[in-house]
Amino acid sequence: MRWRNWLVAVLGLCAAPAQAAGFDVKEMARNLGVSEVRAGLFLHDVELKYGFPFALDYSTVNLANWQNLNTEVLFALPDADILHWLGSPRLGLSTSLNFAGKESYARLAAVWHVPVFETGIFVEPMLGGAIHNGYLENAPAGQRNLGCRFLYFYGANVGYEITDTMSAMVTVEHASHWAQCEPTANDGINRLGVRVGWKLN
Template sequence: MTRKIAFIFAGLAVLTGVLVVPVRAEGFDAAEMARGLGISELRAGIMVHDIETSPFRPLFVHFESVDLSKWQNLNVELLFDLPESDAMYWLGSPRLGLAGSLNFVGKESYARLAAVWHVPVFETGIFVEPMLGGTVHNGYLDNAPADRRNLGCRFLFQYGMNLGYEVTDKLSAMFTVEHSSHLWLCGEQTNDGVNRAGFRLGWKLD
């Protein structure tokens, strides 16, 4: 499982690097290819691992629990536009976020698929983005050592929030906080969950 997540993350990281740097050779345009696949934005950043948040209020971080020595997660995300339809309209027209989070020190890493709703705050450049989806991780299910989490299930729910600012038409900066757990579906004794928070940059391709 660790190798699978590492492979997914490496693929996302390589693709992000290729697309962020303009690549044009023999008529090949990586950004244009990505747009053809429906990718509208690339995001990457670094996050603090294992913090405490208030249940069901993912932006309410317990800042006293934030250990700044735990800047341990590299996060990369590809955002896809979904086909326009009445169903997508009534769902709020979310984008689909495919992400990977790699922990530098061998703790919980994951691959994630989630719906991401972009909500601008009037014309201030500020935006809020709720996220809801699921992850597959490489952590312990039970009997975890003292510095790890009992996560119960290999597949977890994930919800979170981005609070960001549109720096330019292409570039955005955001604070991201996210929570992963199985919501007690795999037992009350193995639902420690994992929380992460940090800063990311986004680059629009459209």
């Protein structure tokens, strides 16, 4: 497809300086334990309905609010019995950067990859913690009172394996303090977005 050829060309140009210097970027990433990189755009100011996990209030989904650039690096964890017992998650280090002056955050989470039979479709629950640069309280209009600097995080990806190395997915993310910083406010952060992933191994 034309867009895929364009994407490969852009990635090749980005990697060219490192390759010219004698570095194999992909091999360097593998040596650091990186198994996949992902990037995409998230909508801002999406709300949960009734406070339920993943129950989005679709009346708050505004397609004019593509305000967040998301990047994620997924690391393969050691082949240990306890990790097998926990479902063999990967470790996802991610940033969600808001370019409209609102809340940005970074998060570290366990990511479980669950294929749906042989369809190419997969589901990935995520669980971890996040740190943000938003207001704790007394936020001005348009900002959120988040109560704590460090927040609990959960999320999920639903995606499709386009090729052996490339995937696309819809992502829902939520971060809040789950009443651990009362009596401060707990507006929480909710993001809905689309991302593309590139596997390195």
